[in-house]
Amino acid sequence: MRQSQQLIGMPIISIMDGKEIGKVKSLLVNPESGKVEFLVIHNERWTLGVKVLPFRQVQGLGDYAVMTESESAVIDLSEDTLANELKTKGVSIIGNRVITAAGQFIGEVVEYYVNAESGKVEGCVIEKESNDQQVLNAEFIITMGKEILIVKKESVENLINKSEFDRMSVSQANQEEVDRVDKSLIFSKDTVNITGKRVTADIYDENGDVIVPEGEVVTEDIVERVKRIGRNKLVELTLKIAE
Incomplete structure (x- = not known):
């Protein structure tokens, strides 16, 4: 996005x-x-x-x-x-007031997210009167008008903190990149091709701990350790190595 x-x-x-x-x-x-x-x-x-x-x-x-x-x-x-x-x-979205179908004013749109492949509007960043910025997923939008965005009644309960939405978006993008890799090669002998190369970014486990730090030279032991954690983690390692 x-x-x-x-x-x-x-x-x-x-x-x-x-x-x-x-x-x-x-x-x-x-x-x-x-x-x-x-x-x-x-x-x-x-x-x-x-x-x-x-x-x-x-x-x-x-x-x-x-x-x-x-x-x-x-x-x-x-x-x-x-x-x-x-x-x-002239529907620009930015600057639109956001009002629920029940007539509740939520805030004003200050930005929106676009799907890089389809062009679909994925969500709107809404600034509330308190200046807090939260994101509303596009699935809650009923009408995109020139001046007003009409959203579903339950929208207020489904607002997401912008920083959290951004984090989720990055995680989703990384997963999509992982899914595009030909996983049939990940556990084959071709995996040895990444040994001797440096890691371009930290690799984390599910608990958020660094298991392979940025700059580390990949060895067969590292490959085996990452492989034991899971298939997707090895794909991530493969994607984060210097050419």
Whole structure:
């Protein structure tokens, strides 16, 4: 997941052309699907019209850049009915008041999280009158309006502290990365390929204790020790070694 403001100003790079197309200027959110459907692009060379990149054309969304296959994926706003409609509606989410279906005021949206693969809005950061920031999962959202976010009655009881939500998001991202590894190789003889390499980050056990510190050189004994803890932990070790 990415926070929406992390995307603003991020370069958009064409994989085929090997060049920067422009930078993300803003996001167009579809209140019906609950997704970011388009990225509005800023490029000083373009003087006519507004250009957008459909989120479905995003090949990768990293910490540094938005990757798309080629510059041809960029379209004029005027050429797409949905893009035009969303631009007119102007649902930005940030700044919206959050009110439950029972009429209770919760706070104001100051940020929201976007799924890096689908563009789905995963949750909203709500600042309460006490200035505390909590996150409401998108499953509790009923309506995304231009000025107001209507949420389910039980939303108040389901707010999550922002720091806790961020921690959960990182854990989920790490698990998804682990799941993408071909686990059939983890317990094979190919595991010896990681011996002699340095660990790039601490490896923790389930109790939060460091079992392999950052900078440690991987030995066969370390591999066996981690292997005994569990399959996923060995996958994590494999992911956290220097090339």
